[in-house]
Amino acid sequence: MRMEEIKEIANAVLYEGYLLYPYRRSAIKNRHRWTIGVIYPREYSEANGTIEPWIMQTEFLVSGSAETSLDIHVRFLHLILNSTVQSVTTNNASEITLDTMKSSSNWSLAIHLASEPWEGGKEREVSILTLSLSSLLDHPQIVEIAFPGERMFEESTNQLTATIIREQRPLAGSIIINAKPVATGLFKISVRIENRTPGTDALTSNTVMVHSFVSTHTILQVHQGTFVSLLDPPEGLKAIAQECHNLHTWPVLVGNEGECDTMLSSPIILYDYPQIAPESPGSLFDGTEIDEILTLRILTLTDEEKEEMRQGDERAREILERTESLSSEQLMKLHGVIRSLKPIDEGSMHEQHK
Numbered sequence: 001m002r003m004e005e006i007k008e009i010a011n012a013v014l015y016e017g018y019l020l021y022p023y024r025r026s027a028i029k030n031r032h033r034w035t036i037g038v039i040y041p042r043e044y045s046e047a048n049g050t051i052e053p054w055i056m057q058t059e060f061l062v063s064g065s066a067e068t069s070l071d072i073h074v075r076f077l078h079l080i081l082n083s084t085v086q087s088v089t090t091n092n093a094s095e096i097t098l099d100t101m102k103s104s105s106n107w108s109l110a111i112h113l114a115s116e117p118w119e120g121g122k123e124r125e126v127s128i129l130t131l132s133l134s135s136l137l138d139h140p141q142i143v144e145i146a147f148p149g150e151r152m153f154e155e156s157t158n159q160l161t162a163t164i165i166r167e168q169r170p171l172a173g174s175i176i177i178n179a180k181p182v183a184t185g186l187f188k189i190s191v192r193i194e195n196r197t198p199g200t201d202a203l204t205s206n207t208v209m210v211h212s213f214v215s216t217h218t219i220l221q222v223h224q225g226t227f228v229s230l231l232d233p234p235e236g237l238k239a240i241a242q243e244c245h246n247l248h249t250w251p252v253l254v255g256n257e258g259e260c261d262t263m264l265s266s267p268i269i270l271y272d273y274p275q276i277a278p279e280s281p282g283s284l285f286d287g288t289e290i291d292e293i294l295t296l297r298i299l300t301l302t303d304e305e306k307e308e309m310r311q312g313d314e315r316a317r318e319i320l321e322r323t324e325s326l327s328s329e330q331l332m333k334l335h336g337v338i339r340s341l342k343p344i345d346e347g348s349m350h351e352q353h354k
Contacts (some may be wrong), residue, residue: 001255006219006235006262009254009274011283013037014075014215015315018121018285021294022301023316024308037076037171037248037267039193039213041164042199053203056193056216057266059244060251061187061237064225068133071221072317074175074193075214077121078147081167110182116201120313121214122168126175133187145193145213158291169210169244172197182240186228191265205215217249218265226260231272284319292334 017036018030038052045054062068128143135141149170176192197211197330220227228234230251233241250264252271264270284294297318301309309316 001161001257001262004240006254006264008074009276010217010219010264012276013217013264013268014123015285016215019214019313020050020285021297021315022305022309022342023313023319024305025299025313026308037214038215039076039203039216039248040201040208041195041197041211042113043198043201043212044203044208044211047201049312052208054195054246055247055257056249056267057245057247058191058220058251059219059246060189060220060230060263060343061186061228061241062133062189062225063184063228063245064133064222065185066134068134068187068225069221070128070131070133071223072128072131072177072191073219074126074145074191074216075219076124076216078124078168078171079210079214080120080122080211082120083117084241085163085165091289102323105110118313119209119347120166124171124213125234128177131177133179135175135260136189137181137187140179143177145171145175145195146311147171159329168196171195171211171213173213182348186237186240188240189242190219191255193218201214215267217267218251219254220251220263220265222261227253227263229272247289285315290332295323295326295331295334 003251013036020027024030037056039056040054040055042053045052046096062070124147126143126145130140132143147168147170150168152166154166173193173195176190176194178190178192179187182188191217193213195211195213200208200211203211228237228241230241230244230246249265249267250269251263252263252274253260253269254264256274257273264274306320309320
């Protein structure tokens with residue numbers, strides 16, 4: 001399976017719960033929605049009794065040799081605080097505009113006048129490519145995670161004179177990769193993700209999320225080797241597979257049925273070889289719902305509700321535009337599909353009706 005197809009499956013995990021119906025930021029459930037795959041800063045976690053995890057760990061088995069290598073992609077959302085500031089006039093009659101707002105002297109006033117912020121997310125990825133298994137056996141590999149803070153300004157797309165402020169806080173952490181032999185030609189690999197963003201011990205549960213890794217997951221690929229399914233390992237490897245210690249994540253095989261060269265370590269429990277239904281026209285960010293029901297609900301929103309979707313998150317606007325452009329044929333495909341039919345065993349049917 002191509003990496004583009006694998007990432008399409010991974011993105012379903014990345015954006016699960018990103019926005020929920022009715023896809024408006026004024027809805028209560030869209031104000032506190034980040035609950036999947038969150039890795040909190042260590043200082044905050046330890047200050048609160050480590051109830052909220054600051055570590056995610058994936059352990060898995062690889063059958064290979066000295067020529068075996070790994071590609072590891074750690075992915076998560078870096079939250080963005082969005083707020084809208086109307087252009088205003090100060091006491092000395094000077095207008096606070098997009099240009100003047102960027103100056104430090106006007107920044108505190110802009111924050112004071114900003115609307116209640118809403119959260120979005122930016123995809124982040126840290127990749128370690130062609131990691132030699134033989135070198136990994138000699139010493140662990142440590143890769144730093146470092147994304148700086150950023151403040152962005154842009155003019156609003158609606159008819160009001162306003163500026164949208166998008167702000168991200170810096171993130172810091174590390175990825176620690178270990179390997180050890182557990183049998184001839186069989187190795188246990190550990191990928192440990194840590195959030196070490198400083199200055200977070202006094203934060204609350206509402207303010208710490210912008211310092212956290214959200215919807216964290218890992219894509220793993222092996223070259224000149226194979227992964228062992230942890231859900232359905234060979235009989236002789238079941239005991240070793242059960243000793244793999246996974247924290248807040250579940251690794252499964254990904255790709256076409258029978259392929260063993262790619263894994264997705266997901267904060268959502270999945271089976272081996274998860275697939276996206278080909279009938280689905282696009283993500284609705286809510287895997288617990290049925291596409292057809294959500295689509296019909298979106299079509300029945302009022303004009304005011306649809307306008308709030310358009311003026312809110314970019315991905316909410318995409319959902320609305322995609323839904324409103326669906327053809328009758330596409331809508332009918334959402335109604336249901338039969339994947340396979342099995343013959344009825346008359347003997348078993350007779351037993352059931354006794």
